[in-house]
Amino acid sequence: MRGVGLARTALRQTALRNGDWTACRRCLATAPFLTSRPHNDRVLQQRNPQWLSRRGQATAAAAVLETAMHDPTSLSQDAIVENLDPKEAARLNKVRNIGIAAHIDSGKTTATERVLFYTGRIKDIHEVRGRDAVGAKMDSMDLEREKGITIQSAATFCDWIKKTPDPVTGEMKDEKYHINLIDTPGHIDFTIEVERALRVLDGAVMILCAVSGVQSQTVTVDRQMRRYNIPRISFVNKMDRAGANPWKAVEGINQKLKIPAAAVQVPIGAEDGFKGVVDLIRMKAIYSEGENGEVVREDECPEDLRSFAQEKRRLLIETLADVDEEIADTFLEERTPSPAEIKAAVRRATIALKFSPVLMGSALADKSVQPMLDAVCDYLPNPAEVENLALDRKRAEAQVKLVSYNSLPFVGLAFKLEESNFGQLTYVRVYQGQLKKGSYVVNARTGQKVKIPRIVRMHSNEMEEVQEIGAGEICAVFGVDCASGDTFTEGGLGYSMTSMFVPDAVISLSIKPKNTKDTPNFSKAIARFQREDPTFRVHNEVESGETIISGMGELHLSIYVERMKREYSVEVVTGQPQVAYRETIQGRVNFDHTLKKQTGGAGDYARVVGFMEPTGNLGENQFEQAITGGTISEKYLLACDKGFQASCITGPLLGHRVLGTYMQINDGATHMTDSSELAFKNATQQAFRKAFTAAQPQVLEPLMKTVINAPNEFQGNIVGLLNKRNAVINDTEIGPEDFVLTADCSLNSMFGFSSQLRAATQGKGEFSMEFSHYAPAPPQLQKELVAKADKERAERNKK
Ligand SMILES: Nc1nc2c(ncn2[C@@H]2O[C@H](COP(=O)(O)OP(=O)(O)OP(=O)(O)O)[C@@H](O)[C@H]2O)c(=O)[nH]1
Numbered sequence: 001m002r003g004v005g006l007a008r009t010a011l012r013q014t015a016l017r018n019g020d021w022t023a024c025r026r027c028l029a030t031a032p033f034l035t036s037r038p039h040n041d042r043v044l045q046q047r048n049p050q051w052l053s054r055r056g057q058a059t060a061a062a063a064v065l066e067t068a069m070h071d072p073t074s075l076s077q078d079a080i081v082e083n084l085d086p087k088e089a090a091r092l093n094k095v096r097n098i099g100i101a102a103h104i105d106s107g108k109t110t111a112t113e114r115v116l117f118y119t120g121r122i123k124d125i126h127e128v129r130g131r132d133a134v135g136a137k138m139d140s141m142d143l144e145r146e147k148g149i150t151i152q153s154a155a156t157f158c159d160w161i162k163k164t165p166d167p168v169t170g171e172m173k174d175e176k177y178h179i180n181l182i183d184t185p186g187h188i189d190f191t192i193e194v195e196r197a198l199r200v201l202d203g204a205v206m207i208l209c210a211v212s213g214v215q216s217q218t219v220t221v222d223r224q225m226r227r228y229n230i231p232r233i234s235f236v237n238k239m240d241r242a243g244a245n246p247w248k249a250v251e252g253i254n255q256k257l258k259i260p261a262a263a264v265q266v267p268i269g270a271e272d273g274f275k276g277v278v279d280l281i282r283m284k285a286i287y288s289e290g291e292n293g294e295v296v297r298e299d300e301c302p303e304d305l306r307s308f309a310q311e312k313r314r315l316l317i318e319t320l321a322d323v324d325e326e327i328a329d330t331f332l333e334e335r336t337p338s339p340a341e342i343k344a345a346v347r348r349a350t351i352a353l354k355f356s357p358v359l360m361g362s363a364l365a366d367k368s369v370q371p372m373l374d375a376v377c378d379y380l381p382n383p384a385e386v387e388n389l390a391l392d393r394k395r396a397e398a399q400v401k402l403v404s405y406n407s408l409p410f411v412g413l414a415f416k417l418e419e420s421n422f423g424q425l426t427y428v429r430v431y432q433g434q435l436k437k438g439s440y441v442v443n444a445r446t447g448q449k450v451k452i453p454r455i456v457r458m459h460s461n462e463m464e465e466v467q468e469i470g471a472g473e474i475c476a477v478f479g480v481d482c483a484s485g486d487t488f489t490e491g492g493l494g495y496s497m498t499s500m501f502v503p504d505a506v507i508s509l510s511i512k513p514k515n516t517k518d519t520p521n522f523s524k525a526i527a528r529f530q531r532e533d534p535t536f537r538v539h540n541e542v543e544s545g546e547t548i549i550s551g552m553g554e555l556h557l558s559i560y561v562e563r564m565k566r567e568y569s570v571e572v573v574t575g576q577p578q579v580a581y582r583e584t585i586q587g588r589v590n591f592d593h594t595l596k597k598q599t600g601g602a603g604d605y606a607r608v609v610g611f612m613e614p615t616g617n618l619g620e621n622q623f624e625q626a627i628t629g630g631t632i633s634e635k636y637l638l639a640c641d642k643g644f645q646a647s648c649i650t651g652p653l654l655g656h657r658v659l660g661t662y663m664q665i666n667d668g669a670t671h672m673t674d675s676s677e678l679a680f681k682n683a684t685q686q687a688f689r690k691a692f693t694a695a696q697p698q699v700l701e702p703l704m705k706t707v708i709n710a711p712n713e714f715q716g717n718i719v720g721l722l723n724k725r726n727a728v729i730n731d732t733e734i735g736p737e738d739f740v741l742t743a744d745c746s747l748n749s750m751f752g753f754s755s756q757l758r759a760a761t762q763g764k765g766e767f768s769m770e771f772s773h774y775a776p777a778p779p780q781l782q783k784e785l786v787a788k789a790d791k792e793r794a795e796r797n798k799k
Pocket residue numbers: 102103104105106107108109110111127128129148149150184185186187237238239240241361362363364365
């Protein structure tokens with residue numbers, strides 16, 4: 001055995017020297033069977049990428065990592081991360097990919113503007129809706145600046161120099177962190193922007209308003225963060241406002257969002273006397289001074305705040321003890337954890353999604369934004385600390401872990417597309433390997449090999465050209481034709497990553513250019529918006545010939561109408577916004593339909609036989625053929641499938657999309673000369689219509705997850721309003737002052753709700769809605785809708 005082991009070692013060493021990794025790996029694969037200890041140590045050492053890269057065996061090191069990813073038992077992801085090349089580990093340790101997400105108007109853009117200013121990315125501060133009319137850097141679109149709202153998420157990057165005490169000497173030294181940052185819109189209509197940002201980010205800053213605390217949209221953002229397992233720090237903004245109370249926000253995060261949270265700071269002064277914060281971990285006061293708060297001054301904790309700060313510090317440690325074992329142990333040992341231990345625990349618990357540290361400040365008053373940046377570096381994960389998975393097509397879709405290691409093969413996700421003056425701009429998050437200018441990558445969806453002609457780092461609407469981008473970073477590339485959500489990989493890899501969640505459209509309206517001469521520009525605009533935004537959908541209604549656009553809400557669609565005017569000079573005429581209903585069937589119906597036309601010359605003939613039934617869920621429609629004996633040829637069956645798909649776009653009841661419907665064609669007949677693809681397509685469509693109508697058709701309406709928050713005294717009024725709308729109340733969280741209620745409401749019943757809510761709560765209540773699922777419309781509504789659609793159809797036919 002020992003002789004075999006020696007021979008193996010020699011073989012491996014020769015293989016490594018010759019760079020023949022395959023031989024080495026083959027040898028390593030059987031090596032664990034060796035029992036003698038020295039050999040095992042040697043094997044482990046040779047499996048250790050750090051050991052290999054120290055010896056200049058970078059390729060071998062990368063191969064060990066690659067093997068480990070395919071065979072998780074050979075090396076755990078933690079081990080891969082631990083074993084990163086020290087230089088690589090140090091680089092990643094200083095990278096943060098973060099997003100800022102919050103309720104509307106909480107100050108995301110204002111805070112981002114400060115971040116850019118303090119990190120030296122911009123020279124002056126401009127306010128959202130500011131008097132200088134310049135507008136904030138990240139709201140680069142004219143429409144955003146005018147309306148003072150963020151419509152599109154914007155990416156930027158900056159370097160933050162963080163002052164860190166040396167662990168040995170205690171002396172302060174500078175540490176440079178590279179932060180890629182995405183500012184997202186707050187309005188629910190632009191929720192896809194939040195979804196795709198969160199899909200590719202490693203951590204987030206959740207901003208709350210110091211006066212309002214957890215608001216309806218905060219609950220939605222919380223749900224999105226949970227969907228993508230995003231660790232977050234919380235920043236209570238607007239501490240300068242009258243009525244500011246950060247403790248309300250802390251309680252809201254604990255009670256309403258149900259995330260253990262504790263403040264890591266207490267405010268010094270309040271409202272317009274707000275001066276700064278006391279850092280509870282180090283018990284130091286931090287003031288932002290100078291014209292724009294750019295000078296950070298540290299001091300002792302003010303005497304009058306000392307006992308309050310001590311109390312909140314105890315609360316922080318207690319909250320941590322509930323979620324972190326090491327801090328729990330210090331309790332058992334009856335000792336107070338050191339500042340370094342508390343900090344480490346906050347980091348561990350935040351990354352483990354068990355805790356959110358709460359910071360506070362005022363972006364507009366230029367106070368305490370820098371400590372928030374420090375917290376981003378201290379508590380949010382670096383790219384190597386986040387588990388990112390892909391599916392390997394070459395190994396039966398097995399899950400593989402991606403490691404932010406530069407020398408591994410490239411894997412990246414295109415998460416956002418934007419049309420620019422220089423062609424399509426594609427935002428890419430690099431998960432593994434490096435993306436280099438001029439290199440070739442493969443689109444995992446299409447299998448197409450594409451060249452990367454230009455790589456840029458985005459700074460809102462400006463760009464900075466770079467030659468390459470490292471693993472764990474975010475960039476944008478030009479001239480790459482792809483769809484949003486596509487995975488790109490280097491050559492031989494068969495990986496693809498799961499894409500983001502795209503909510504269904506709930507509102508639609510008919511649209512057409514006012515002047516027919518504008519049609520080409522109109523089509524161009526529609527095509528572009530559709531490519532950029534997966535929640536913006538367009539279809540042509542066959543019967544009426546109208547173009548119908550659908551989206552997430554009235555604001556969403558009105559922004560596109562406005563953009564057509566501004567960016568494409570197209571004035572349009574739109575119909576009334578309508579709920580995007582769906583249609584389905586409830587029963588099984590057999591069909592046997594023959595299309596036969598004889599109008600002299602070649603006629604039309606097609607016969608299709610089969611059945612239609614519900615798929616059992618309200619998801620994708622399905623078409624299947626089960627022809628035996630070749631009664632319908634493959635070519636014609638393909639035409640039948642096309643006919644089915646076309647029928648599903650415009651349902652027979654209202655002309656809305658069909659869901660959850662299965663059609664099978666299992667017999668039929670073909671005529672020697674009169675049959676054609678068109679005849680089979682039409683026959684299928686006619687059969688569909690007949691069978692659908694006979695199969696207890698049902699109109700489905702969108703149900704919205706609705707979150708309402710208001711002061712407690714109005715709870716009765718709101719429940720009354722919801723009962724009138726037949727809403728199903730799922731949950732009510734009552735706090736000391738206000739409550740958050742979650743309910744499923746039909747979108748149809750929510751028109752006009754905002755003004756009624758305002759009236760019922762003296763303007764103090766607010767709500768946000770997000771599409772939840774489709775459910776059968778009440779029979780009376782179905783009757784009315786079908787009657788209206790029939791009348792419109794009859795009128796069209798008259799014309
Ligand atoms: N008093 C006070 N006002 C603030 C503060 N931060 C932001 N604001 C104001 O709040 C309003 C909204 O700020 P934005 O930064 O646009 O908020 P946002 O969250 O980016 O908005 P959306 O992206 O549209 O949801 C603006 O009028 C800001 O001037 C703050 O710290 N104190």
